[in-house]
Amino acid sequence: MLFFLELCYTLAAIAALVFANRLYALYRNYLSARSLNIPIIIRLESWQDPAWMLLGPKIRSLLSVIGLWDRNAIDYTTIGWSQLDRFASHAKHGPAFALVTPFKTNIMVSDVDAARELFKNWRVWIKNQDLYSMFNTYGKNVNSVNGDDWQRHRKITSPAFKEANSRLVWKATLKQVDSMVLKWLVEDEITLRRLRGDTEKVAMHVLMSAAFGKEYDFHTGVKVVEPGHSISFGEAMHTCIGSLSIMLTPITFAAAKLPSILIPAGLRRLQIAVQEVRTFLRDAVNAERDALRNGMAPKDNLISTLVRANEEEKKAEQGKRLALTDDELYGNLFIFNMAGHETTSASLSYAIPLLAIYPDIQKWVRAEVDAVLTESSTNYYSEIFPRLVRTLALMYETQRFFSAIPMQPKYTSNRSQVLKINGTDMVIPPHTFVSINYNAVHFDPAIWGSDVDEFRPSRWIKNAGEPGNELFATPDGAEFVGWSSGPRQCPGKRFSQVEFMAAIARLLRECDLRPARVKGESMMHATERLRFKTFDVEHFISLQYKDPDSAGIVCTKRTNL
Numbered sequence: 263m264l265f266f267l268e269l270c271y272t273l274a275a276i277a278a279l280v281f282a283n284r285l286y287a288l289y290r291n292y293l294s295a296r297s298l299n300i301p302i303i304i305r306l307e308s309w310q311d312p313a314w315m316l317l318g319p320k321i322r323s324l325l326s327v328i329g330l331w332d333r334n335a336i337d338y339t340t341i342g343w344s345q346l347d348r349f350a351s352h353a354k355h356g357p358a359f360a361l362v363t364p365f366k367t368n369i370m371v372s373d374v375d376a377a378r379e380l381f382k383n384w385r386v387w388i389k390n391q392d393l394y395s396m397f398n399t400y401g402k403n404v405n406s407v408n409g410d411d412w413q414r415h416r417k418i419t420s421p422a423f424k425e426a427n428s429r430l431v432w433k434a435t436l437k438q439v440d441s442m443v444l445k446w447l448v449e450d451e452i453t454l455r456r457l458r459g460d461t462e463k464v465a466m467h468v469l470m471s472a473a474f475g476k477e478y479d480f481h482t483g484v485k486v487v488e489p490g491h492s493i494s495f496g497e498a499m500h501t502c503i504g505s506l507s508i509m510l511t512p513i514t515f516a517a518a519k520l521p522s523i524l525i526p527a528g529l530r531r532l533q534i535a536v537q538e539v540r541t542f543l544r545d546a547v548n549a550e551r552d553a554l555r556n557g558m559a560p561k562d563n564l565i566s567t568l569v570r571a572n573e574e575e576k577k578a579e580q581g582k583r584l585a586l587t588d589d590e591l592y593g594n595l596f597i598f599n600m601a602g603h604e605t606t607s608a609s610l611s612y613a614i615p616l617l618a619i620y621p622d623i624q625k626w627v628r629a630e631v632d633a634v635l636t637e638s639s640t641n642y643y644s645e646i647f648p649r650l651v652r653t654l655a656l657m658y659e660t661q662r663f664f665s666a667i668p669m670q671p672k673y674t675s676n677r678s679q680v681l682k683i684n685g686t687d688m689v690i691p692p693h694t695f696v697s698i699n700y701n702a703v704h705f706d707p708a709i710w711g712s713d714v715d716e717f718r719p720s721r722w723i724k725n726a727g728e729p730g731n732e733l734f735a736t737p738d739g740a741e742f743v744g745w746s747s748g749p750r751q752c753p754g755k756r757f758s759q760v761e762f763m764a765a766i767a768r769l770l771r772e773c774d775l776r777p778a779r780v781k782g783e784s785m786m787h788a789t790e791r792l793r794f795k796t797f798d799v800e801h802f803i804s805l806q807y808k809d810p811d812s813a814g815i816v817c818t819k820r821t822n823l
């Protein structure tokens with residue numbers, strides 16, 4: 263009994279100390295932020311706290327049951343609060359306000375001139391290493407490093423995203439989507455959950471093909487286990503890049519040292535996947551080096567170009583210093599998969615229900631698809647892709663509503679930096695985040711007009727006219743930031759566009775999409791239900807449907823071809 267009481271006192275004392283420490287940190291951060299003269303929002307928690315990221319949703323729903331948390335209020339402690347908020351907080355507080363917590367202060371910015379400066383000046387406004395090192399599971403990579411190191415990674419990785427690679431993406435996507443369509447045509451309803459699962463499978467298999475030259479069948483793909491492995495490359499990769507595993511991989515590495523009997527089953531699966539991916543990456547890099555040594559011609563997939571670009575760099579005068587290490591090669595190959603998987607599949611998984619919700623938009627995009635795609639020309643990527651302007655507009659408008667990341671946190675590091683916000687120079691303190699609020703920029707009525715909240719892909723067309731002969735209204739790099747902007751913008755932008763456009767074009771060429779109805783339900787009601795469930799999303803680590811099981815679409819074979 264005495265021991266129990268002592269334990270309780272000790273735990274209470276530790277909790278009180280942690281709380282006091284947090285309050286002190288909050289007070290210090292508040293004093294520092296006050297000097298900026300911008301509105302301040304104070305919270306006791308933040309998405310920067312890993313424990314809050316994991317336990318926050320449970321704690322919030324508990325608190326809301328006992329009336330201590332308002333479910334409908336914007337929750338600034340989450341990473342994705344701006345998805346629902348859109349431009350509202352900036353309309354209230356102006357182009358910059360500070361989120362002050364016991365963690366690092368985060369200044370939210372919607373001013374496009376400030377955003378342009380943050381994107382352009384990548385040496386000054388860097389990526390915070392506490393945050394980005396979680397992407398270093400297999401090695402440092404182009405996404406996680408700063409300064410000269412970033413230049414070195416970007417120089418060697420960029421050639422991989424050449425046009426010849428886009429042709430592979432196009433071909434692989436058509437093959438995957440053909441199989442997906444066959445499956446969908448015999449299903450009574452494709453729920454949002456199933457739709458997401460299938461688009462993830464398409465994206466994973468396209469990456470396997472265009473990145474590693476490995477062909478996977480849509481239906482059986484992940485079941486194919488290569489000799490010497492316990493799971494397939496696709497499955498291992500899928501497990502590793504699943505949202506939660508990113509947070510768990512450091513734990514997995516620590517756990518890897520324990521006897522496997524002491525590791526819980528779920529974590530053991532992840533541990534195996536992490537080890538398998540490393541072996542696959544190492545073998546794939548070695549195979550490409552052997553191919554080069556044996557005088558075999560390069561392939562157009564990402565790994566072939568990357569490994570050969572790196573070997574070229576080694577030969578150059580400063581090679582020893584500039585070439586990527588093996589771990590950095592693995593790190594980059596992994597990040598291509600991680601960055602390219604959920605982003606592209608999510609875009610598809612929102613665009614497809616939107617086409618069912620808005621039949622006029624479906625008709626409008628299909629008119630272009632029919633004008634451009636004919637049976638004989640389907641495979642000619644270079645002729646078709648540039649003409650699918652409405653399909654590209656659909657992707658941009660989908661990204662505007664469902665941004666892959668809610669904000670981009672830039673960081674001042676250990677010295678203060680000057681940033682002009684709304685025409686005034688501000689001295690931003692050291693160790694502070696300045697985050698470009700993607701959702702606010704994408705929903706600023708001053709940029710997009712009074713119909714900013716309307717899903718209208720035609721806003722991206724410059725010269726509305728004959729489908730297949732229109733021009734795309736390329737946006738200003740700071741007003742639309744879906745793929746980031748400036749020198750560090752997404753190198754996989756074209757990759758993802760090709761995949762999205764091939765998938766949508768093939769789907770609309772073959773099928774009609776409409777909302778799924780439950781028995782006795784009117785089409786109007788089913789459409790409303792699907793609309794509500796499609797827009798009812800939350801940003802945990804990536805954007806997710808909150809309730810993916812209670813709405814879906816139906817896919818029927820077109821009869822009007």
Ligand code: HEM
Pocket residue numbers: 404405406416597598599601602603605606609661666667670743744745746749750751752753754755757758
């Ligand atoms: C719709 C699909 C995609 C979207 C919306 C998207 C969006 C983004 C965004 C917003 C960033 C900046 C992130 C940050 O700095 O924190 C980024 C960076 C990056 N993306 Fe993508 N991406 C997509 C597809 C892809 C694909 C298919 C690949 C590769 C196959 C890829 C590879 C990368 C890499 C390597 C970076 C880091 C670049 C650097 O820091 O220099 N992305 N992407």
